[in-house]
Amino acid sequence: METMLTVNGLEKSFKDKKALKDISFDVRKGEIMAILGPNGAGKSTTIRNIMGIMYPDSGSITFHNYSGKDIPRNKIGYLPEERGLYKNVKVMDILLYLADLKDYPLDQAKERILMYLKKFDLEGKENVSVEELSKGMGQKVQFIGSIIHEPELLILDEPFSGLDPVSQEVFKEEIRSLANNGTAILLSSHQMNLVEEMCDRLFMIQRGEKVIYGTLDDVKKQYANFKCTIHGRNKIGDLENLPEVLRVEQKDDTTILHLDKDVEPSIWLKNLPDHLVIHELKINRISLHEIFIDIATDKNLLKEDGVVHA
Known part of the structure:
Protein backbone atom coordinates (compact mmCIF):
# COMPACT_ATOMS: atom_id res chain seq x y z
CA MET A 1 0.00 0.00 0.00
CA LYS A 221 -2.45 -9.44 21.03
CA GLN A 222 -0.06 -7.37 23.13
CA TYR A 223 -2.62 -7.13 25.93
CA ALA A 224 -4.64 -9.70 27.88
CA ASN A 225 -6.58 -11.46 25.16
CA PHE A 226 -9.89 -12.15 26.81
CA LYS A 227 -12.10 -11.32 29.74
CA CYS A 228 -14.98 -13.38 31.10
CA THR A 229 -18.02 -11.55 32.44
CA ILE A 230 -20.40 -13.53 34.69
CA HIS A 231 -23.76 -12.18 35.80
CA GLY A 232 -24.91 -13.92 38.96
CA ARG A 233 -24.27 -13.60 42.70
CA ASN A 234 -21.05 -15.49 43.42
CA LYS A 235 -18.28 -15.39 46.00
CA ILE A 236 -15.13 -13.79 44.64
CA GLY A 237 -13.07 -16.46 46.40
CA ASP A 238 -14.58 -19.11 44.12
CA LEU A 239 -13.19 -17.30 41.10
CA GLU A 240 -9.95 -15.46 41.88
CA ASN A 241 -7.94 -18.65 42.31
CA LEU A 242 -9.02 -20.22 39.05
CA PRO A 243 -6.17 -21.10 36.67
CA GLU A 244 -5.16 -18.47 34.08
CA VAL A 245 -7.02 -15.67 35.88
CA LEU A 246 -4.87 -12.56 36.24
CA ARG A 247 -7.28 -10.47 38.31
CA VAL A 248 -10.94 -10.29 39.28
CA GLU A 249 -13.31 -7.32 39.45
CA GLN A 250 -16.66 -7.66 41.19
CA LYS A 251 -19.53 -5.23 41.53
CA ASP A 252 -22.93 -6.29 42.81
CA ASP A 253 -23.89 -9.43 40.87
CA THR A 254 -21.36 -8.97 38.08
CA THR A 255 -17.87 -10.49 38.11
CA ILE A 256 -15.23 -9.82 35.46
CA LEU A 257 -12.33 -12.24 35.18
CA HIS A 258 -9.31 -10.95 33.27
CA LEU A 259 -7.65 -13.95 31.69
CA ASP A 260 -4.06 -14.80 30.96
CA LYS A 261 -2.52 -14.12 27.56
CA ASP A 262 -3.20 -16.76 24.88
CA VAL A 263 -5.82 -18.58 26.96
CA GLU A 264 -8.09 -20.90 24.97
CA PRO A 265 -11.62 -19.87 26.03
CA SER A 266 -13.33 -23.18 25.15
CA ILE A 267 -10.83 -25.13 27.27
CA TRP A 268 -10.67 -22.56 30.09
CA LEU A 269 -14.45 -22.66 30.61
CA LYS A 270 -14.11 -26.23 31.95
CA ASN A 271 -12.39 -24.76 35.03
CA LEU A 272 -15.55 -23.01 36.23
CA PRO A 273 -17.02 -24.65 39.37
CA ASP A 274 -20.34 -26.46 38.88
CA HIS A 275 -22.00 -24.59 41.74
CA LEU A 276 -21.54 -21.10 40.18
CA VAL A 277 -24.67 -19.01 39.70
CA ILE A 278 -24.67 -18.00 36.04
CA HIS A 279 -27.53 -15.95 34.64
CA GLU A 280 -25.40 -14.78 31.75
CA LEU A 281 -21.80 -15.42 30.70
CA LYS A 282 -19.76 -13.68 28.03
CA ILE A 283 -16.15 -14.07 26.92
CA ASN A 284 -14.75 -11.40 24.64
CA ARG A 285 -11.58 -9.49 23.93
CA ILE A 286 -10.88 -6.35 25.91
CA SER A 287 -11.95 -3.17 24.14
CA LEU A 288 -9.78 -0.36 22.84
CA HIS A 289 -11.54 1.87 25.40
CA GLU A 290 -10.19 -0.31 28.23
CA ILE A 291 -6.69 -0.27 26.75
CA PHE A 292 -6.83 3.52 26.38
CA ILE A 293 -7.95 4.03 29.99
CA ASP A 294 -5.27 1.65 31.26
CA ILE A 295 -2.51 3.55 29.47
CA ALA A 296 -3.87 7.06 30.07
CA THR A 297 -4.20 6.47 33.82
CA ASP A 298 -0.84 4.65 34.12
CA LYS A 299 -2.48 1.61 35.69
CA ASN A 300 -0.46 -0.82 33.55
CA LEU A 301 -2.83 -3.63 34.45
CA LEU A 302 -3.20 -4.98 30.95
CA LYS A 303 0.10 -4.57 29.18
CA GLU A 304 2.58 -7.39 29.40
CA ASP A 305 5.79 -5.91 28.01
CA GLY A 306 7.19 -3.74 25.26
CA VAL A 307 5.30 -1.60 22.79
CA VAL A 308 3.28 -2.63 19.78
CA HIS A 309 4.90 -1.92 16.42
CA ALA A 310 3.42 -1.86 12.92
Missing part, protein backbone atom coordinates in the same frame (compact mmCIF):
# COMPACT_ATOMS: atom_id res chain seq x y z
CA GLU A 2 1.43 3.39 -1.03
CA THR A 3 2.65 5.60 1.81
CA MET A 4 1.20 9.12 1.58
CA LEU A 5 2.54 10.72 4.76
CA THR A 6 5.68 9.88 6.74
CA VAL A 7 6.42 11.41 10.13
CA ASN A 8 9.96 10.60 11.23
CA GLY A 9 11.69 11.40 14.53
CA LEU A 10 9.55 14.42 15.37
CA GLU A 11 10.77 16.48 18.36
CA LYS A 12 9.12 19.63 19.69
CA SER A 13 9.64 21.62 22.88
CA PHE A 14 7.89 24.62 24.39
CA LYS A 15 10.26 26.42 26.76
CA ASP A 16 11.42 23.70 29.16
CA LYS A 17 8.69 21.19 28.29
CA LYS A 18 9.30 18.55 25.65
CA ALA A 19 5.95 18.03 23.90
CA LEU A 20 7.07 15.44 21.32
CA LYS A 21 9.83 12.87 21.69
CA ASP A 22 10.91 10.92 18.60
CA ILE A 23 7.45 10.58 17.07
CA SER A 24 7.42 8.40 13.94
CA PHE A 25 4.55 6.85 11.95
CA ASP A 26 3.11 6.78 8.46
CA VAL A 27 -0.31 7.04 6.84
CA ARG A 28 -1.03 4.96 3.77
CA LYS A 29 -3.27 5.52 0.78
CA GLY A 30 -6.83 4.32 1.38
CA GLU A 31 -6.42 3.63 5.10
CA ILE A 32 -7.92 5.21 8.21
CA MET A 33 -5.15 5.74 10.73
CA ALA A 34 -6.04 6.82 14.27
CA ILE A 35 -3.82 9.05 16.37
CA LEU A 36 -4.84 8.68 20.01
CA GLY A 37 -3.87 9.91 23.43
CA PRO A 38 -5.23 11.66 26.53
CA ASN A 39 -5.49 15.45 26.66
CA GLY A 40 -2.03 17.00 26.63
CA ALA A 41 -0.35 13.90 25.20
CA GLY A 42 0.88 15.63 22.03
CA LYS A 43 -1.76 14.78 19.41
CA SER A 44 -2.63 18.36 18.51
CA THR A 45 1.03 19.38 18.44
CA THR A 46 1.73 16.52 16.02
CA ILE A 47 -1.17 17.51 13.78
CA ARG A 48 -0.16 21.18 13.80
CA ASN A 49 3.34 20.24 12.73
CA ILE A 50 1.94 18.15 9.87
CA MET A 51 -0.24 21.07 8.79
CA GLY A 52 2.64 23.57 8.91
CA ILE A 53 0.92 25.63 11.61
CA MET A 54 4.17 25.15 13.52
CA TYR A 55 7.42 23.39 12.69
CA PRO A 56 9.31 20.72 14.64
CA ASP A 57 12.63 21.33 16.37
CA SER A 58 13.96 18.22 14.65
CA GLY A 59 12.69 15.32 12.58
CA SER A 60 10.91 15.35 9.25
CA ILE A 61 7.42 15.28 7.73
CA THR A 62 7.14 13.99 4.16
CA PHE A 63 4.05 14.05 1.96
CA HIS A 64 4.70 12.17 -1.27
CA ASN A 65 8.20 13.45 -2.11
CA TYR A 66 7.70 16.86 -0.52
CA SER A 67 8.81 17.90 2.93
CA GLY A 68 8.68 20.91 5.26
CA LYS A 69 7.46 24.15 3.72
CA ASP A 70 7.35 22.56 0.23
CA ILE A 71 4.43 20.27 1.12
CA PRO A 72 1.48 21.16 -1.15
CA ARG A 73 -1.19 22.07 1.43
CA ASN A 74 -3.87 22.18 -1.29
CA LYS A 75 -3.63 18.37 -1.40
CA ILE A 76 -4.48 18.11 2.30
CA GLY A 77 -7.85 18.53 4.01
CA TYR A 78 -8.08 19.51 7.68
CA LEU A 79 -10.98 19.54 10.12
CA PRO A 80 -9.63 21.17 13.32
CA GLU A 81 -10.92 20.33 16.78
CA GLU A 82 -11.69 24.00 17.38
CA ARG A 83 -14.40 24.72 14.83
CA GLY A 84 -14.55 28.16 13.25
CA LEU A 85 -16.45 29.59 10.28
CA TYR A 86 -17.33 33.20 9.47
CA LYS A 87 -20.77 33.50 11.06
CA ASN A 88 -22.26 36.21 8.83
CA VAL A 89 -21.35 34.49 5.54
CA LYS A 90 -23.67 32.28 3.52
CA VAL A 91 -22.93 28.55 3.44
CA MET A 92 -22.25 28.46 -0.31
CA ASP A 93 -19.95 31.48 -0.14
CA ILE A 94 -17.83 30.15 2.73
CA LEU A 95 -17.45 26.75 1.07
CA LEU A 96 -16.51 28.30 -2.29
CA TYR A 97 -14.00 30.48 -0.44
CA LEU A 98 -12.43 27.42 1.19
CA ALA A 99 -12.29 25.64 -2.19
CA ASP A 100 -10.63 28.68 -3.75
CA LEU A 101 -7.98 28.69 -1.01
CA LYS A 102 -7.09 25.16 -2.15
CA ASP A 103 -6.94 26.20 -5.84
CA TYR A 104 -9.91 23.99 -6.66
CA PRO A 105 -12.06 24.90 -9.72
CA LEU A 106 -15.06 26.86 -8.44
CA ASP A 107 -17.59 25.45 -10.96
CA GLN A 108 -16.65 21.94 -9.88
CA ALA A 109 -16.67 23.00 -6.23
CA LYS A 110 -20.22 24.36 -6.52
CA GLU A 111 -21.47 21.03 -7.92
CA ARG A 112 -19.77 19.14 -5.09
CA ILE A 113 -21.14 21.54 -2.47
CA LEU A 114 -24.72 21.01 -3.62
CA MET A 115 -24.14 17.24 -3.70
CA TYR A 116 -22.76 17.20 -0.16
CA LEU A 117 -25.45 19.50 1.22
CA LYS A 118 -28.03 17.03 -0.05
CA LYS A 119 -26.09 14.04 1.30
CA PHE A 120 -25.78 15.65 4.75
CA ASP A 121 -29.45 16.65 4.91
CA LEU A 122 -28.66 20.34 4.36
CA GLU A 123 -30.37 20.72 1.00
CA GLY A 124 -31.64 24.27 0.52
CA LYS A 125 -29.24 25.71 3.14
CA GLU A 126 -26.72 27.08 0.63
CA ASN A 127 -27.99 30.67 1.02
CA VAL A 128 -28.40 30.51 4.80
CA SER A 129 -25.76 32.29 6.87
CA VAL A 130 -23.55 30.17 9.10
CA GLU A 131 -24.86 31.87 12.28
CA GLU A 132 -28.38 30.56 11.52
CA LEU A 133 -27.24 26.94 11.57
CA SER A 134 -27.39 24.63 14.56
CA LYS A 135 -24.11 23.40 16.04
CA GLY A 136 -24.46 20.06 14.28
CA MET A 137 -25.27 21.69 10.94
CA GLY A 138 -22.28 23.98 11.29
CA GLN A 139 -20.07 20.98 11.92
CA LYS A 140 -21.37 19.33 8.75
CA VAL A 141 -20.57 22.47 6.77
CA GLN A 142 -17.04 22.58 8.15
CA PHE A 143 -16.57 18.91 7.34
CA ILE A 144 -17.68 19.61 3.75
CA GLY A 145 -15.13 22.41 3.67
CA SER A 146 -12.37 19.99 4.61
CA ILE A 147 -13.13 17.59 1.75
CA ILE A 148 -14.54 19.84 -0.98
CA HIS A 149 -11.20 19.99 -2.85
CA GLU A 150 -10.82 16.18 -3.01
CA PRO A 151 -7.73 15.98 -0.76
CA GLU A 152 -5.29 13.09 -1.01
CA LEU A 153 -4.67 13.30 2.75
CA LEU A 154 -7.47 14.18 5.19
CA ILE A 155 -6.78 15.05 8.83
CA LEU A 156 -9.81 14.90 11.12
CA ASP A 157 -9.48 16.14 14.71
CA GLU A 158 -12.47 14.97 16.81
CA PRO A 159 -14.86 14.82 13.83
CA PHE A 160 -17.69 13.16 15.82
CA SER A 161 -17.69 15.55 18.77
CA GLY A 162 -21.15 16.99 19.42
CA LEU A 163 -22.89 14.99 16.68
CA ASP A 164 -26.10 13.06 17.27
CA PRO A 165 -26.03 9.32 16.42
CA VAL A 166 -27.65 9.81 13.01
CA SER A 167 -25.10 12.44 11.99
CA GLN A 168 -22.30 10.24 13.32
CA GLU A 169 -23.42 7.48 10.96
CA VAL A 170 -23.42 9.91 8.01
CA PHE A 171 -19.88 11.03 8.86
CA LYS A 172 -18.69 7.43 9.30
CA GLU A 173 -20.12 6.40 5.93
CA GLU A 174 -18.48 9.35 4.18
CA ILE A 175 -15.11 8.79 5.87
CA ARG A 176 -15.19 5.12 4.86
CA SER A 177 -16.17 6.08 1.31
CA LEU A 178 -13.27 8.53 1.06
CA ALA A 179 -10.82 5.88 2.28
CA ASN A 180 -12.24 3.30 -0.15
CA ASN A 181 -11.59 5.79 -2.96
CA GLY A 182 -7.95 6.18 -1.95
CA THR A 183 -7.87 9.10 0.48
CA ALA A 184 -5.36 8.64 3.30
CA ILE A 185 -7.08 9.60 6.56
CA LEU A 186 -5.50 10.54 9.88
CA LEU A 187 -8.22 10.62 12.53
CA SER A 188 -8.00 11.81 16.13
CA SER A 189 -10.88 10.99 18.47
CA HIS A 190 -11.61 10.22 22.11
CA GLN A 191 -14.55 8.01 21.13
CA MET A 192 -12.79 4.67 21.25
CA ASN A 193 -15.80 2.68 20.11
CA LEU A 194 -15.82 4.59 16.82
CA VAL A 195 -12.05 4.29 16.42
CA GLU A 196 -12.26 0.55 17.04
CA GLU A 197 -15.05 0.25 14.50
CA MET A 198 -13.45 2.32 11.74
CA CYS A 199 -9.67 2.43 11.88
CA ASP A 200 -7.20 0.13 10.15
CA ARG A 201 -4.22 1.05 12.34
CA LEU A 202 -3.57 3.25 15.35
CA PHE A 203 -0.81 5.27 16.93
CA MET A 204 -1.09 6.26 20.59
CA ILE A 205 0.92 8.97 22.34
CA GLN A 206 1.38 9.38 26.08
CA ARG A 207 3.42 12.33 27.38
CA GLY A 208 4.74 13.03 23.91
CA GLU A 209 6.04 9.50 23.36
CA LYS A 210 4.84 6.54 21.32
CA VAL A 211 3.22 3.79 23.39
CA ILE A 212 1.24 1.91 20.73
CA TYR A 213 1.63 1.59 16.97
CA GLY A 214 0.00 -1.10 14.84
CA THR A 215 -3.24 -2.68 13.79
CA LEU A 216 -6.00 -3.23 16.33
CA ASP A 217 -5.25 -6.95 16.24
CA ASP A 218 -1.58 -6.21 16.94
CA VAL A 219 -2.57 -4.10 19.91
CA LYS A 220 -4.98 -6.63 21.37
Whole structure:
Protein backbone atom coordinates (compact mmCIF):
# COMPACT_ATOMS: atom_id res chain seq x y z
CA MET A 1 0.00 0.00 0.00
CA GLU A 2 1.43 3.39 -1.03
CA THR A 3 2.65 5.60 1.81
CA MET A 4 1.20 9.12 1.58
CA LEU A 5 2.54 10.72 4.76
CA THR A 6 5.68 9.88 6.74
CA VAL A 7 6.42 11.41 10.13
CA ASN A 8 9.96 10.60 11.23
CA GLY A 9 11.69 11.40 14.53
CA LEU A 10 9.55 14.42 15.37
CA GLU A 11 10.77 16.48 18.36
CA LYS A 12 9.12 19.63 19.69
CA SER A 13 9.64 21.62 22.88
CA PHE A 14 7.89 24.62 24.39
CA LYS A 15 10.26 26.42 26.76
CA ASP A 16 11.42 23.70 29.16
CA LYS A 17 8.69 21.19 28.29
CA LYS A 18 9.30 18.55 25.65
CA ALA A 19 5.95 18.03 23.90
CA LEU A 20 7.07 15.44 21.32
CA LYS A 21 9.83 12.87 21.69
CA ASP A 22 10.91 10.92 18.60
CA ILE A 23 7.45 10.58 17.07
CA SER A 24 7.42 8.40 13.94
CA PHE A 25 4.55 6.85 11.95
CA ASP A 26 3.11 6.78 8.46
CA VAL A 27 -0.31 7.04 6.84
CA ARG A 28 -1.03 4.96 3.77
CA LYS A 29 -3.27 5.52 0.78
CA GLY A 30 -6.83 4.32 1.38
CA GLU A 31 -6.42 3.63 5.10
CA ILE A 32 -7.92 5.21 8.21
CA MET A 33 -5.15 5.74 10.73
CA ALA A 34 -6.04 6.82 14.27
CA ILE A 35 -3.82 9.05 16.37
CA LEU A 36 -4.84 8.68 20.01
CA GLY A 37 -3.87 9.91 23.43
CA PRO A 38 -5.23 11.66 26.53
CA ASN A 39 -5.49 15.45 26.66
CA GLY A 40 -2.03 17.00 26.63
CA ALA A 41 -0.35 13.90 25.20
CA GLY A 42 0.88 15.63 22.03
CA LYS A 43 -1.76 14.78 19.41
CA SER A 44 -2.63 18.36 18.51
CA THR A 45 1.03 19.38 18.44
CA THR A 46 1.73 16.52 16.02
CA ILE A 47 -1.17 17.51 13.78
CA ARG A 48 -0.16 21.18 13.80
CA ASN A 49 3.34 20.24 12.73
CA ILE A 50 1.94 18.15 9.87
CA MET A 51 -0.24 21.07 8.79
CA GLY A 52 2.64 23.57 8.91
CA ILE A 53 0.92 25.63 11.61
CA MET A 54 4.17 25.15 13.52
CA TYR A 55 7.42 23.39 12.69
CA PRO A 56 9.31 20.72 14.64
CA ASP A 57 12.63 21.33 16.37
CA SER A 58 13.96 18.22 14.65
CA GLY A 59 12.69 15.32 12.58
CA SER A 60 10.91 15.35 9.25
CA ILE A 61 7.42 15.28 7.73
CA THR A 62 7.14 13.99 4.16
CA PHE A 63 4.05 14.05 1.96
CA HIS A 64 4.70 12.17 -1.27
CA ASN A 65 8.20 13.45 -2.11
CA TYR A 66 7.70 16.86 -0.52
CA SER A 67 8.81 17.90 2.93
CA GLY A 68 8.68 20.91 5.26
CA LYS A 69 7.46 24.15 3.72
CA ASP A 70 7.35 22.56 0.23
CA ILE A 71 4.43 20.27 1.12
CA PRO A 72 1.48 21.16 -1.15
CA ARG A 73 -1.19 22.07 1.43
CA ASN A 74 -3.87 22.18 -1.29
CA LYS A 75 -3.63 18.37 -1.40
CA ILE A 76 -4.48 18.11 2.30
CA GLY A 77 -7.85 18.53 4.01
CA TYR A 78 -8.08 19.51 7.68
CA LEU A 79 -10.98 19.54 10.12
CA PRO A 80 -9.63 21.17 13.32
CA GLU A 81 -10.92 20.33 16.78
CA GLU A 82 -11.69 24.00 17.38
CA ARG A 83 -14.40 24.72 14.83
CA GLY A 84 -14.55 28.16 13.25
CA LEU A 85 -16.45 29.59 10.28
CA TYR A 86 -17.33 33.20 9.47
CA LYS A 87 -20.77 33.50 11.06
CA ASN A 88 -22.26 36.21 8.83
CA VAL A 89 -21.35 34.49 5.54
CA LYS A 90 -23.67 32.28 3.52
CA VAL A 91 -22.93 28.55 3.44
CA MET A 92 -22.25 28.46 -0.31
CA ASP A 93 -19.95 31.48 -0.14
CA ILE A 94 -17.83 30.15 2.73
CA LEU A 95 -17.45 26.75 1.07
CA LEU A 96 -16.51 28.30 -2.29
CA TYR A 97 -14.00 30.48 -0.44
CA LEU A 98 -12.43 27.42 1.19
CA ALA A 99 -12.29 25.64 -2.19
CA ASP A 100 -10.63 28.68 -3.75
CA LEU A 101 -7.98 28.69 -1.01
CA LYS A 102 -7.09 25.16 -2.15
CA ASP A 103 -6.94 26.20 -5.84
CA TYR A 104 -9.91 23.99 -6.66
CA PRO A 105 -12.06 24.90 -9.72
CA LEU A 106 -15.06 26.86 -8.44
CA ASP A 107 -17.59 25.45 -10.96
CA GLN A 108 -16.65 21.94 -9.88
CA ALA A 109 -16.67 23.00 -6.23
CA LYS A 110 -20.22 24.36 -6.52
CA GLU A 111 -21.47 21.03 -7.92
CA ARG A 112 -19.77 19.14 -5.09
CA ILE A 113 -21.14 21.54 -2.47
CA LEU A 114 -24.72 21.01 -3.62
CA MET A 115 -24.14 17.24 -3.70
CA TYR A 116 -22.76 17.20 -0.16
CA LEU A 117 -25.45 19.50 1.22
CA LYS A 118 -28.03 17.03 -0.05
CA LYS A 119 -26.09 14.04 1.30
CA PHE A 120 -25.78 15.65 4.75
CA ASP A 121 -29.45 16.65 4.91
CA LEU A 122 -28.66 20.34 4.36
CA GLU A 123 -30.37 20.72 1.00
CA GLY A 124 -31.64 24.27 0.52
CA LYS A 125 -29.24 25.71 3.14
CA GLU A 126 -26.72 27.08 0.63
CA ASN A 127 -27.99 30.67 1.02
CA VAL A 128 -28.40 30.51 4.80
CA SER A 129 -25.76 32.29 6.87
CA VAL A 130 -23.55 30.17 9.10
CA GLU A 131 -24.86 31.87 12.28
CA GLU A 132 -28.38 30.56 11.52
CA LEU A 133 -27.24 26.94 11.57
CA SER A 134 -27.39 24.63 14.56
CA LYS A 135 -24.11 23.40 16.04
CA GLY A 136 -24.46 20.06 14.28
CA MET A 137 -25.27 21.69 10.94
CA GLY A 138 -22.28 23.98 11.29
CA GLN A 139 -20.07 20.98 11.92
CA LYS A 140 -21.37 19.33 8.75
CA VAL A 141 -20.57 22.47 6.77
CA GLN A 142 -17.04 22.58 8.15
CA PHE A 143 -16.57 18.91 7.34
CA ILE A 144 -17.68 19.61 3.75
CA GLY A 145 -15.13 22.41 3.67
CA SER A 146 -12.37 19.99 4.61
CA ILE A 147 -13.13 17.59 1.75
CA ILE A 148 -14.54 19.84 -0.98
CA HIS A 149 -11.20 19.99 -2.85
CA GLU A 150 -10.82 16.18 -3.01
CA PRO A 151 -7.73 15.98 -0.76
CA GLU A 152 -5.29 13.09 -1.01
CA LEU A 153 -4.67 13.30 2.75
CA LEU A 154 -7.47 14.18 5.19
CA ILE A 155 -6.78 15.05 8.83
CA LEU A 156 -9.81 14.90 11.12
CA ASP A 157 -9.48 16.14 14.71
CA GLU A 158 -12.47 14.97 16.81
CA PRO A 159 -14.86 14.82 13.83
CA PHE A 160 -17.69 13.16 15.82
CA SER A 161 -17.69 15.55 18.77
CA GLY A 162 -21.15 16.99 19.42
CA LEU A 163 -22.89 14.99 16.68
CA ASP A 164 -26.10 13.06 17.27
CA PRO A 165 -26.03 9.32 16.42
CA VAL A 166 -27.65 9.81 13.01
CA SER A 167 -25.10 12.44 11.99
CA GLN A 168 -22.30 10.24 13.32
CA GLU A 169 -23.42 7.48 10.96
CA VAL A 170 -23.42 9.91 8.01
CA PHE A 171 -19.88 11.03 8.86
CA LYS A 172 -18.69 7.43 9.30
CA GLU A 173 -20.12 6.40 5.93
CA GLU A 174 -18.48 9.35 4.18
CA ILE A 175 -15.11 8.79 5.87
CA ARG A 176 -15.19 5.12 4.86
CA SER A 177 -16.17 6.08 1.31
CA LEU A 178 -13.27 8.53 1.06
CA ALA A 179 -10.82 5.88 2.28
CA ASN A 180 -12.24 3.30 -0.15
CA ASN A 181 -11.59 5.79 -2.96
CA GLY A 182 -7.95 6.18 -1.95
CA THR A 183 -7.87 9.10 0.48
CA ALA A 184 -5.36 8.64 3.30
CA ILE A 185 -7.08 9.60 6.56
CA LEU A 186 -5.50 10.54 9.88
CA LEU A 187 -8.22 10.62 12.53
CA SER A 188 -8.00 11.81 16.13
CA SER A 189 -10.88 10.99 18.47
CA HIS A 190 -11.61 10.22 22.11
CA GLN A 191 -14.55 8.01 21.13
CA MET A 192 -12.79 4.67 21.25
CA ASN A 193 -15.80 2.68 20.11
CA LEU A 194 -15.82 4.59 16.82
CA VAL A 195 -12.05 4.29 16.42
CA GLU A 196 -12.26 0.55 17.04
CA GLU A 197 -15.05 0.25 14.50
CA MET A 198 -13.45 2.32 11.74
CA CYS A 199 -9.67 2.43 11.88
CA ASP A 200 -7.20 0.13 10.15
CA ARG A 201 -4.22 1.05 12.34
CA LEU A 202 -3.57 3.25 15.35
CA PHE A 203 -0.81 5.27 16.93
CA MET A 204 -1.09 6.26 20.59
CA ILE A 205 0.92 8.97 22.34
CA GLN A 206 1.38 9.38 26.08
CA ARG A 207 3.42 12.33 27.38
CA GLY A 208 4.74 13.03 23.91
CA GLU A 209 6.04 9.50 23.36
CA LYS A 210 4.84 6.54 21.32
CA VAL A 211 3.22 3.79 23.39
CA ILE A 212 1.24 1.91 20.73
CA TYR A 213 1.63 1.59 16.97
CA GLY A 214 0.00 -1.10 14.84
CA THR A 215 -3.24 -2.68 13.79
CA LEU A 216 -6.00 -3.23 16.33
CA ASP A 217 -5.25 -6.95 16.24
CA ASP A 218 -1.58 -6.21 16.94
CA VAL A 219 -2.57 -4.10 19.91
CA LYS A 220 -4.98 -6.63 21.37
CA LYS A 221 -2.45 -9.44 21.03
CA GLN A 222 -0.06 -7.37 23.13
CA TYR A 223 -2.62 -7.13 25.93
CA ALA A 224 -4.64 -9.70 27.88
CA ASN A 225 -6.58 -11.46 25.16
CA PHE A 226 -9.89 -12.15 26.81
CA LYS A 227 -12.10 -11.32 29.74
CA CYS A 228 -14.98 -13.38 31.10
CA THR A 229 -18.02 -11.55 32.44
CA ILE A 230 -20.40 -13.53 34.69
CA HIS A 231 -23.76 -12.18 35.80
CA GLY A 232 -24.91 -13.92 38.96
CA ARG A 233 -24.27 -13.60 42.70
CA ASN A 234 -21.05 -15.49 43.42
CA LYS A 235 -18.28 -15.39 46.00
CA ILE A 236 -15.13 -13.79 44.64
CA GLY A 237 -13.07 -16.46 46.40
CA ASP A 238 -14.58 -19.11 44.12
CA LEU A 239 -13.19 -17.30 41.10
CA GLU A 240 -9.95 -15.46 41.88
CA ASN A 241 -7.94 -18.65 42.31
CA LEU A 242 -9.02 -20.22 39.05
CA PRO A 243 -6.17 -21.10 36.67
CA GLU A 244 -5.16 -18.47 34.08
CA VAL A 245 -7.02 -15.67 35.88
CA LEU A 246 -4.87 -12.56 36.24
CA ARG A 247 -7.28 -10.47 38.31
CA VAL A 248 -10.94 -10.29 39.28
CA GLU A 249 -13.31 -7.32 39.45
CA GLN A 250 -16.66 -7.66 41.19
CA LYS A 251 -19.53 -5.23 41.53
CA ASP A 252 -22.93 -6.29 42.81
CA ASP A 253 -23.89 -9.43 40.87
CA THR A 254 -21.36 -8.97 38.08
CA THR A 255 -17.87 -10.49 38.11
CA ILE A 256 -15.23 -9.82 35.46
CA LEU A 257 -12.33 -12.24 35.18
CA HIS A 258 -9.31 -10.95 33.27
CA LEU A 259 -7.65 -13.95 31.69
CA ASP A 260 -4.06 -14.80 30.96
CA LYS A 261 -2.52 -14.12 27.56
CA ASP A 262 -3.20 -16.76 24.88
CA VAL A 263 -5.82 -18.58 26.96
CA GLU A 264 -8.09 -20.90 24.97
CA PRO A 265 -11.62 -19.87 26.03
CA SER A 266 -13.33 -23.18 25.15
CA ILE A 267 -10.83 -25.13 27.27
CA TRP A 268 -10.67 -22.56 30.09
CA LEU A 269 -14.45 -22.66 30.61
CA LYS A 270 -14.11 -26.23 31.95
CA ASN A 271 -12.39 -24.76 35.03
CA LEU A 272 -15.55 -23.01 36.23
CA PRO A 273 -17.02 -24.65 39.37
CA ASP A 274 -20.34 -26.46 38.88
CA HIS A 275 -22.00 -24.59 41.74
CA LEU A 276 -21.54 -21.10 40.18
CA VAL A 277 -24.67 -19.01 39.70
CA ILE A 278 -24.67 -18.00 36.04
CA HIS A 279 -27.53 -15.95 34.64
CA GLU A 280 -25.40 -14.78 31.75
CA LEU A 281 -21.80 -15.42 30.70
CA LYS A 282 -19.76 -13.68 28.03
CA ILE A 283 -16.15 -14.07 26.92
CA ASN A 284 -14.75 -11.40 24.64
CA ARG A 285 -11.58 -9.49 23.93
CA ILE A 286 -10.88 -6.35 25.91
CA SER A 287 -11.95 -3.17 24.14
CA LEU A 288 -9.78 -0.36 22.84
CA HIS A 289 -11.54 1.87 25.40
CA GLU A 290 -10.19 -0.31 28.23
CA ILE A 291 -6.69 -0.27 26.75
CA PHE A 292 -6.83 3.52 26.38
CA ILE A 293 -7.95 4.03 29.99
CA ASP A 294 -5.27 1.65 31.26
CA ILE A 295 -2.51 3.55 29.47
CA ALA A 296 -3.87 7.06 30.07
CA THR A 297 -4.20 6.47 33.82
CA ASP A 298 -0.84 4.65 34.12
CA LYS A 299 -2.48 1.61 35.69
CA ASN A 300 -0.46 -0.82 33.55
CA LEU A 301 -2.83 -3.63 34.45
CA LEU A 302 -3.20 -4.98 30.95
CA LYS A 303 0.10 -4.57 29.18
CA GLU A 304 2.58 -7.39 29.40
CA ASP A 305 5.79 -5.91 28.01
CA GLY A 306 7.19 -3.74 25.26
CA VAL A 307 5.30 -1.60 22.79
CA VAL A 308 3.28 -2.63 19.78
CA HIS A 309 4.90 -1.92 16.42
CA ALA A 310 3.42 -1.86 12.92
